[in-house]
Amino acid sequence: xxxxxxxxxxxxxxxxxxxTAYRGYTKKGWLDLRFTKKCQESLTAEMKQKLEFTKNFKxxxxxxxxNISKKERFDVIYIQAIEKFEEITFEKHLE
Numbered sequence: 001x002x003x004x005x006x007x008x009x010x011x012x013x014x015x016x017x018x019x020t021a022y023r024g025y026t027k028k029g030w031l032d033l034r035f036t037k038k039c040q041e042s043l044t045a046e047m048k049q050k051l052e053f054t055k056n057f058k059x060x061x062x063x064x065x066x067n068i069s070k071k072e073r074f075d076v077i078y079i080q081a082i083e084k085f086e087e088i089t090f091e092k093h094l095e
Contacts, residue, residue: 001083002061006033008054020052024077031068033077039065042081050085060084 005025012018024033035051043051050057065081 002063002066003058004033004061004066004077004079005056005058005088007056008051026068026077028068028075031075031077032072033079035082036078036080039080039082047082047085050087054087056088058086058088060086 007023007025007030008020009023010018011021022033022035023030025031040048059079060083061079061081062083065079065083067078067080069076069078
């Protein structure tokens, strides 16, 4: 089972449409991350909301449920299923 740290960010297009972009941290460094349609359809409403609005989190994925594509300009991680979701919390906040 692989553990992937993820940072999400809300992006606003010029036409006003918004979406969430994901970056995953692996041994290769930060890579773009995408959830496949199959993965999105299998998630509960609660899980979809967590993915949409949680900024820093970890997902645990079976090795068979993820691929790294090198076809694009930058490598992209595609996730087909999530086994576990865990929010990353910080004990100290600097001011």
